[in-house]
Amino acid sequence: MTPNALTRSTLAVALALGLAGTAQAVEYGTLDTAASRVGFRYTQMGVTLDGQFKQFSAQLRFDPARPEAAAATVEVPLAGIDSGSPEGDDEVKAKTWFDTANHPVARFVSSSVKPLGDNRFEITGQLSIKGKTRPVSFPATFTPGAPSATFEGTLPLQRGDFAIGEGEWSGFDIVANKVDVIFHLVARPLAE
Template structure:
């Protein structure tokens, strides 16, 4: 049995960059893709499965002293999906799933950051997958540091809102409609 791809949503994870505040007098502006991860979790026939995106990129601006001014754009090339099997990866690229031939990139653009206290923030923005745009928001935990900061969070999406898993795959009986995007993003300070 193969594992279908359900996660462009992962890019939603990258959204986290648009978040956060803290005590460090540093402005962050460089995403460390090698130290960052964007993954996803879904359920197929009652079994929870994990996957990830091997590549993603982002532009961000985040000043802990002014989190409300933060901005983030994250792009995930969907052809880099890793569902755990070659068959699942190939199927994820098909028209019924991500249709990577017509829609090769998933994109998140932040629109605002709201402090929640204790280094937690709510990030809002627009997520585009397979030509479908949706407003999303999710909590992010910010961990400051002198040489890098991390942003951790997750976002639960309904795959059918983005046209992911059409036809025979549209039923939640085989693949659950809910997909959780999980991310750990590392950002480095801007050069002085």
């Protein structure tokens, strides 16, 4: 091989590798709400139950090459709760539970994203429910894909920290204090 041919081959390989790396550098930020889910798991009288929120929105910015620059704000209109029964849905909207008339939205705002390895990250931020804001931290898994990627995880919380269940419901003998918010968010790349 001549020196010119060798130089051209080396340049071609370098460009191909450089372009391959660039092609994978994708910033995700458009939430596919139809494919995403936000649910919850709680224990009532010793029985584990699941519910979900019918509506939610998120503003995301996540570049897998720069996770420390990621940002997320997730909002959940609490009136869109599905606890598994219409009576239960009405009950949890009441003042003693979520008080949706005065506090219609739960909100999470991230403050940091720390890589844990193997596409796992520790997400830290502020969670606001029913007029109370608390710091939270939880693991999440990122699964890259084309044309979309997924973020999955569980955010554990103590309902007592947010006054969810007041008066006769403030004890944890019937409804446990621990609640897990389970999310599966599907995000598409930001439009260029």
